[in-house]
Amino acid sequence: MANQLSLSIDRSSPVPLYHQVVQGIEAAIHSGILEPGSRLDNEIDLAAQLNLSRPTMRKAMDELVRAGLLVRKRGVGTQVVASQVRRPLELSSLYDDLSNNGKKPTTEVLSFSHVEADALTLTALQLPAGSKVYHFTRLRKVGGKPLALMENWVRDDITSMDEAQLSKEGLYAILRRGGVNFRLASQRIGAMIANDYQAPLLEAEVGSALVTMERTAVDDTGRMVETGHHVYRADSYSFEMTLVQR
Amino acid sequence: MANQLSLSIDRSSPVPLYHQVVQGIEAAIHSGILEPGSRLDNEIDLAAQLNLSRPTMRKAMDELVRAGLLVRKRGVGTQVVASQVRRPLELSSLYDDLSNNGKKPTTEVLSFSHVEADALTLTALQLPAGSKVYHFTRLRKVGGKPLALMENWVRDDITSMDEAQLSKEGLYAILRRGGVNFRLASQRIGAMIANDYQAPLLEAEVGSALVTMERTAVDDTGRMVETGHHVYRADSYSFEMTLVQR
DNA sequence: AAAGGCAGTATGTCCTATCAAGAGAACATG
DNA sequence: CATGTTCTCTTGATAGGACATACTGCCTTT
Structure with missing residues (x-):
């Protein structure tokens, strides 16, 4: 269905672009803009929408996949997993x-x-x-x-x-x-x-x-x-x- | 120092190149060829030694950093951490x-x-x-x-x-x-x-x-x-x- | 001799390109 | 009508280049 999320990317920010994307999608998921189970646009379109290259987009999505928020399947697409899972155990006191x-x-x-x-x-x-x-x-x-x-x-x-x-x-x-x-x-x-x-x-x-x-x-x-x-x-x-x- | 590890990369293998590198370095660390604390060659040289591109080399090293086996520092280099740590907790029964x-x-x-x-x-x-x-x-x-x-x-x-x-x-x-x-x-x-x-x-x-x-x-x-x-x-x-x- | 600046080196980020492979749907054929 | 082939879409893998930035140590300057 093509969920076109409208993130704003600030190219003058010291925060790396891929990380801005991570934060944006993370926020969209947690705020409910992106619903669990919904499919994202494909990488190429997403990259184009945000005026980023595909590798940068991929790097952002990679992180989200590792964090357990997204699931990718070759030939199919990417969808939001996000059951209300907690953040992976981190090194904190x-x-x-x-x-x-x-x-x-x-x-x-x-x-x-x-x-x-x-x-x-x-x-x-x-x-x-x-x-x-x-x-x-x-x-x-x-x-x-x-x-x-x-x-x-x-x-x-x-x-x-x-x-x-x-x-x-x-x-x-x-x-x-x-x-x-x-x-x-x-x-x-x-x-x-x-x-x-x-x-x-x-x-x-x-x-x-x-x-x-x-x-x-x-x-x-x-x-x-x-x-x-x-x-x-x-x-x-x-x-x-x-x-x-x- | 420049620890030049001699891995063999099989380009006809279905195993992705970056993963072959991961396995190779992992093995080198566990077998003691790469000692804890030793520095690796820089990414560019390593890539050249193995006839790989830098992104491929980096992807391999990324995984090893995430696994806690390597530590990278900008301007300094990459070294082996590998205290005898166990594999991160995995999803297994x-x-x-x-x-x-x-x-x-x-x-x-x-x-x-x-x-x-x-x-x-x-x-x-x-x-x-x-x-x-x-x-x-x-x-x-x-x-x-x-x-x-x-x-x-x-x-x-x-x-x-x-x-x-x-x-x-x-x-x-x-x-x-x-x-x-x-x-x-x-x-x-x-x-x-x-x-x-x-x-x-x-x-x-x-x-x-x-x-x-x-x-x-x-x-x-x-x-x-x-x-x-x-x-x-x-x-x-x-x-x-x-x-x-x- | 100490302090500051500068250059060298390594990783970090980002880009353009291209081919491979898996999944699924559409289509053609027996 | 069933089945197998093909086509298309999407992610996966790899290459190579350009510029940014952090750290180190040396060299200059005071």
């Missing part, structure tokens, strides 16, 4: 997640030290023997309710940090300000039973269910920057994600 | 995961019915009122040990299935054979305590920790194909994934 949702997280630093890393940490962060790391545990609450108990180890040769900073903002915000560009993280999500140490801090019963996460984050130079072991109250937190088939 | 790891999973179908969907399922699968679905629960064991208890609802207008099939192979294999091309899935991972029903089936104590997963899968036409609620023994299973910053 819990603090960011909560802040973005309008909640006001508070952080209580339970312990903080700058010590020589133990063997496990040396391995996890791939540091030479004798390296020092920041080691701290934090309790995160939202609306006064405990949500997460977090233990982290951070290499100390990137940026310095102290207890006061950690109680004011998220770890990732501090590291990013220190010049760290996160590239990837590997994490493992599981479950466990609250023990005598965790339960009172999280204001939960001993024996109640906790979600566990272990994560190691890598920056764009390949350095392992941070590793941590977090536990969350299962009744208040779960991991949502969208998987895209490639 | 537990059965596939286990089979690929050399395990031999067995499936016991605890219940199977073809019934009218209840309100919750209608919503989850976005089906019109009165639609029928397959509803079944399965117990998956590995090496005789119970691992997962799975309850699923599958729309019936795609392919038919029965108890015998489900006990022989994974749900996703059946659906794929029925012509379903999965595109994306949204899932939520959390934790809970084993109850009186789950514990004996999983041969675990009542009150032990379970990992829970709820998933809804969408095919390439935007149809919600399947939704399910699974629980896993926390001592035998966890979700590993790699997040890539984009």
Whole structure:
């Protein structure tokens, strides 16, 4: 049917053209201008409508396909998938997640030290023997309710940090300000039973269910920057994600 | 430095050139020929060495960057990141995961019915009122040990299935054979305590920790194909994934 | 000797072109 | 009327060129 979306492309903007197209189509989908299931014009026409070359148009659509918003079929066309799926799991901190949702997280630093890393940490962060790391545990609450108990180890040769900073903002915000560009993280999500140490801090019963996460984050130079072991109250937190088939 | 990798590109192969390059570099990294941290030649030289155009070379490297194996910096070059990170979480079934790891999973179908969907399922699968679905629960064991208890609802207008099939192979294999091309899935991972029903089936104590997963899968036409609620023994299973910053 | 600017190099963006391949409909033929 | 072929539409793959921009290190200048 040829859904001709009228996007405005600003060629003087520093934002790459293909990205402007991505944003435009994304907005059109989320606002309902492009309905789920509807077919888009073919690449060539779309490119012509926006006065772009086909490769540029394709690059934009590529991103949207990867994001799971569009589906392309050779010989057929491109259509909007967009069930109300969430954004694929991104590399963000819990603090960011909560802040973005309008909640006001508070952080209580339970312990903080700058010590020589133990063997496990040396391995996890791939540091030479004798390296020092920041080691701290934090309790995160939202609306006064405990949500997460977090233990982290951070290499100390990137940026310095102290207890006061950690109680004011998220770890990732501090590291990013220190010049760290996160590239990837590997994490493992599981479950466990609250023990005598965790339960009172999280204001939960001993024996109640906790979600566990272990994560190691890598920056764009390949350095392992941070590793941590977090536990969350299962009744208040779960991991949502969208998987895209490639 | 200039690490000149000698890949062989087969122009008569049906495999796209850029993908051959992806596979080649991937293999070189995993086999250690390309060491973590080492720099690659620049795109233009690499393209010349392999007799490819720069866009083709770039497309290959794009994929590797997205996969988290390479890092590019404008004005600097491209280097291998590749800490021993795992492949990003993919849209696969537990059965596939286990089979690929050399395990031999067995499936016991605890219940199977073809019934009218209840309100919750209608919503989850976005089906019109009165639609029928397959509803079944399965117990998956590995090496005789119970691992997962799975309850699923599958729309019936795609392919038919029965108890015998489900006990022989994974749900996703059946659906794929029925012509379903999965595109994306949204899932939520959390934790809970084993109850009186789950514990004996999983041969675990009542009150032990379970990992829970709820998933809804969408095919390439935007149809919600399947939704399910699974629980896993926390001592035998966890979700590993790699997040890539984009 | 320190600071600033400049050039070189690499990736980032964007363009024009062309051929290949899959899907589906129209059409011709037995 | 059924079936197989062909034609057309659309995405997929590849090439090659031009210009923009970020980073590094060297060189000049102060």
